[in-house]
Amino acid sequence: MGFSKLALLVVLVDFAVAASALTIDEAVGNATNLGTSLDLANRRLSGPIPRGLHRLTNLKYLNLSCNAFSGGIPTEIGNLAQLAHLDLSNNSLSGGIPYELGSLTNLQTLNLSNNALSGPIPPGLGGLPQLNRLYLFNNSLSGGIPPQLGSLSNLQYLNLSRNALSGAIPPELGQLKRLRHLSLHDNTFSGPLPPELGSLPALTRFYLYNNSLSGPIPESLELAQCENLHYMYLSNNNLSGSIPPEWGQLSNLFDLDLSNNQLSGPIPASFSNLDSLFDLILANNRLSGGIPSELGKLGPGGLLSKLDLHSNALSGPIPPTLGDIVNYGTGGLSYLDLHDNRLTGGIPRELSQLTLSRLDLSGNNLTGPIPVELNETRVTALFLDNTNLSGPVPEPLLGMMRGNNYVTSFGYFAAPTPEMRQFSELRYLRLNFPTHGASALDLSLTPATCQYVEWAGDALTEVRFWDACSGQAAGCAVNLIGTGSKLSRAARRRVCLGKISVFLAGDPPSVVEEGLTVDGEYVSSAYLTNKYGKYFLNSTDFLDGIDLGPEGEAYTGVGFARVQRGNLCRNPEAGRVVAIAYCVFAGLLLLSTLLTCVAARRSRRKGAALNTSTKPGGACVAVAKSVWGIVAHIVCLVDLITDVLVLAQVWGAWPMWVILASILAPYLVASFWVMHRLLLLRRSRPLMSPLRPRMRWIWPPPPPSSPQESPAGPSSITQKLLAFVLLPLGVPAVVFLDVSAILNHFGAHLVLGDIAYSARAYHESRVLVELLLESIPQAGFQTALYMLGSSRATRIFIDEPIFVQSITFSLLSVVVQYSCTLWEAVKGRQSLRRALSLRLRDGSYVLTAISSGVAGDDLLNAAEVLELSNGN
Known part of the structure; x- marks a missing residue:
């Protein structure tokens, strides 16, 4: 299409939307056969997609993305036989995907993502021999993946994530030899991993997290042919069995996330061959044995930045070789989380060679003193609570933390102490110590910069809050989830009338530390996050937006018009209680009307006199009255x-x-x-x-x-x-x-x-x-x-x-x-x-x-x- 003709079409469409003198359908009709390309992306168009598009028989490129189109996808689009690129993403389209799209044999790109489409994926899409990219993510599609999609021999990008798709992953997807990007995450796929997925030589991204996949990882799923694989995310499933040692041959792997499964057995020592690995996340599994000392080989020359092994059954000492994972080009290991395992021994002094944004060794059986050398780690967040470590916090470490503006949280203290006020950048505090039946927690000595305290000890009835919870401060939150705490009336009053939120049930948010560069200066920032959103601590209204999920319960003092679900200050059961009370009231009124009328008329007929005891029953009537x-x-x-x-x-x-x-x-x-x-x-x-x-x-x-x-x-x-x-x-x-x-x-x-x-x-x-x-x-x-x-x-x-x-x-x-x-x-x-x-x-x-x-x-x-x- 020439420039002048395309400009004419855009003017017609804009005029139709702005002045309503000409409909979009008429504008498209007037532009029939103007050329082969129509790009109306980001034009703020609304209403249904005009069915008159089928008149543009020479059209090869159609882009209507990032508008506000609603209604269904016109079936007439299936008549555009020359169409090679169809992009209807980021609209409000609903209904099903037309089966007629399966007749577009020249189609190379089909992007219907970020809409409200529902129903199944048409099997006919597997009959598009030229299709290179298929994007259907962020919709409400249901049913299974049609096995016919395995016939798309030219397909390189397949993204079906964030839908309601279910059933087993068809093994036919293993026939897509040119597939580079496979995203099936955030669905409800079940059953085992097809071993055929291990024979995709071009695959670079493998995203299957947040599903219900189960069973062991197949022995044949060695991914030996996936030598170009960069990212593999299988977290939040029900996978069991051991991790294949052969995955240590994936020399180009950048990120590996197998967290929140039921994997068991040891961590393969062959992972020490993953020279390109940035993140290794194996948390929340049933892994046992020791942490392989061979991981220290990912030191000079390696790229490992994050090692997260928390909440497993790992035992033995912390390998001193982890301190060798230093690379002066990328900084080396900066995130080490080993909490809630069965590790023993002391803290290796070699960790002082690292520059860590987070070091979490809590919930282990560690013994001995805190090494003085840790003052050289420049650790941003240090968690050593719920261990058997002895001795005081070394003064060099305290001095380093006081003078380092990057220090935002410190979790070693058994209880708030006056020394804590020295930490002027403290944002997050995790506490766990016996209250000896006191059922009260005094947080008054917590620095005002700290806005989030997580309590993992005994059940509480009283909490004494600190400066961040009152005055002109942004507010504070205390996490009591899992402790069985029940606040007293006085504590509830302080919370509901203050800038305070006390979590009792639901999905507890975790703390994320981020570094930002503002005007050339590094600034540390922290926020809370769970699967329902992010909540920035430095925001003046962060309490108003916290969502703990459908099972969430919290006492939260918030703005009058903004009360999130599960807020006990709002009395979530008030509607039901009031309905029951007034229904009972109405029933009592009806019952009392009936009984009173019957009794009064009966008394009148008998001529009962309440003041005459000589008449039979008179005294009884007087007593009753x-x-x-x-x-x-x-x-x-x-x-x-x-x-x-x-x-x-x-x-x-x-x-x-x-x-x-x-x-x-x-x-x-x-x-x-x-x-x-x-x-x-x-x-x-x-x-x-x-x-x-x-x-x-x-x-x-x-x-x-x-x-x-x-x-x-x-x-x-x-x-x-x-x-x-x-x-x-x-x-x-x-x-x-x-x-x-x-x-x-x-x-x-x-x-x-x-x-x-x-x-x-x-x-x-x-x-x-x-x-x-x-x-x-x-x-x-x-x-x-x-x-x-x-x-x-x-x-x-x-x-x-x-x-x-x-x-x-x-x-x-x-x-x-x-x-x-x-x-x-x-x-x-x-x-x-x-x-x-x-x-x-x-x-x-x-x-x-x-x-x-x-x-x-x-x-x-x-x-x-x-x-x-x-x-x-």
């Missing part, structure tokens, strides 16, 4: 107590004012009733003769007389305002009346002169006010807080047990008071609304007479009681 009244009082009291406990939890944060106002409101209303009646009494009875107050037991207690308006008549607005101003003076009377109401249920009544009085009607009204102003609002408000969870942004700590109890008793109080009001409504043949109105009205009369024959005009108000106490 008294017991029910006591239960109602207890529920109301517990509801109040739990609300106060919630108030204590959120004290200092904004919800404090809402909860405090809700708790005080019922008492203010009751105090207003008392002071209002006092003012009415002063107007109607300015003088009173003294009466002798006393308590009298009356059983069964008769019901109070129906209250009537005071002889003084309705109050004025001035009296109401004055009663509001004098609210504090009514608080003692409210307490007195509350106690009197409880005593009434036991038969104890206040007697003034010849008349006995009851505060039960008042208290029932006050409880109803408490229900309306406290229980119902707090049930909803505390539920909302509980669902939101704790947050350092809002400074709210939500203690789950306390909030659940408070919400439960608030709902239970609603059920109890609803049942009481419904009983009165049904028995008195009233509406529920009328019964509520009467209960509220009766409370404003405070005390009501219960002596027989006492009329409403003889009612005694709380104001009279107060006047009597004053001697008026």
Whole structure:
């Protein structure tokens, strides 16, 4: 295609996208037969791929990558018989791979990577004789690898990684004699390794990690013909058996990673012939025997930089020859990780010849002192914990670490000590020592530069944090995974309201040290990483993004809007708990409605009188009502107590004012009733003769007389305002009346002169006010807080047990008071609304007479009681 024609096509397409005056399909249609090449990569195009592309019959090169195309791949592309290069990668394409692509016999490159394609790989792709590169990685393809792909005799690059492919790896892939790059990692392939893969003479990269391959490595998989092999990654599978000694003949091998398998037997001494090897990673297997001293032959002239053998069953001494792996061109061995083996003996002084970014010898049976010569290693991260080493840290080593800006972590200390503050670049600390039943860890002496502490000791309930966890610092994290720790309420509060994360379960992140060059100066950097991401320690919000996986559990004080999954400060089970609580509440309401209506109507029909003991069952009814009244009082009291406990939890944060106002409101209303009646009494009875107050037991207690308006008549607005101003003076009377109401249920009544009085009607009204102003609002408000969870942004700590109890008793109080009001409504043949109105009205009369024959005009108000106490 000429330059002018290609430019015309691009203009047409851009115009179609920007102005919507012309569709992409029309633009392509207008460009029919313009030439053989169409490159629209990185043009920010969206929508479906135009089906009109099939009109470009001369097209040989089609590149639509790095756009936002969606929908399926048009089957019409299979009509472009001349097509040699098809690149649809880095879009949002979905659906399956069209079988029609198998008819593009001139196709050399097919790149459909980084999309959302699903379904199987079409077997017809094995019929493309010219195909050189096949990239299908980062999709959602499923099923197995078609054996027909073994017929692609010209194939050099095959990348099917990061899909959902399964089944066995077909042995037919061993026929791809020109194959240079084989990437099948991050799938679910199972079964054994096909021995035929060992006969690929052009292979340079062999990536099969993160699968479910099993069984021993075949003896015939010697890879003897793979003399050009540079990278071989078989980690994170279930391979067993021994490592073939013949792999020591792979003289061009750069990296070998067999970690996280079940390999056993010794490390082949023939690996000493791998002169080109940079990284040897055999960690997390079942390898036994000693570390071959022959590995020291990879010294001068060798390239080995990383030797990772941790978490095996290796025994014997650490070979001093490892100190010979020094190369002044590449730096030699810089990463040596042997932790969690069965190594014995001391630390070889020869290791002082190395410049190590990491030396981890922890979790072994090493003995003796730390060699003074280690001060020459310039080690960046040194881990010697959980060993039997004796003696202090040599002063030369301490001096070197204090003065070396590259030192970022040191794991030898048995516990934080004042000396640790000398390490101004400490970023990571791993601790493991007996707490002797103390269940507490004091990290207050940890330097502020340290942001991550890993604890591998006993279960903890208390942690004392350090400077990096508070103030303007970026925050800190403490890893307690695998220790069985359960934090106390005080510890949880400190974590949830601070810049702190405490890991309890899930995929624990590990520390990675990296060196960067900034303005010509070397700077050491550290970050946490697991299979869910990277979390940079020097970031101000690194705590917000930490993901421990679907099984992760952590208490993390984070920003209000950013709470990762598994954060116990957010109460992950809150939704389920609230749903259960309110379903039970609804069920109790329905059940109480049914039982109360049936019982009230039955009582009404029989004409049962609660105040007449001479009638059969009258005394029993009186006892039952008294017991029910006591239960109602207890529920109301517990509801109040739990609300106060919630108030204590959120004290200092904004919800404090809402909860405090809700708790005080019922008492203010009751105090207003008392002071209002006092003012009415002063107007109607300015003088009173003294009466002798006393308590009298009356059983069964008769019901109070129906209250009537005071002889003084309705109050004025001035009296109401004055009663509001004098609210504090009514608080003692409210307490007195509350106690009197409880005593009434036991038969104890206040007697003034010849008349006995009851505060039960008042208290029932006050409880109803408490229900309306406290229980119902707090049930909803505390539920909302509980669902939101704790947050350092809002400074709210939500203690789950306390909030659940408070919400439960608030709902239970609603059920109890609803049942009481419904009983009165049904028995008195009233509406529920009328019964509520009467209960509220009766409370404003405070005390009501219960002596027989006492009329409403003889009612005694709380104001009279107060006047009597004053001697008026």
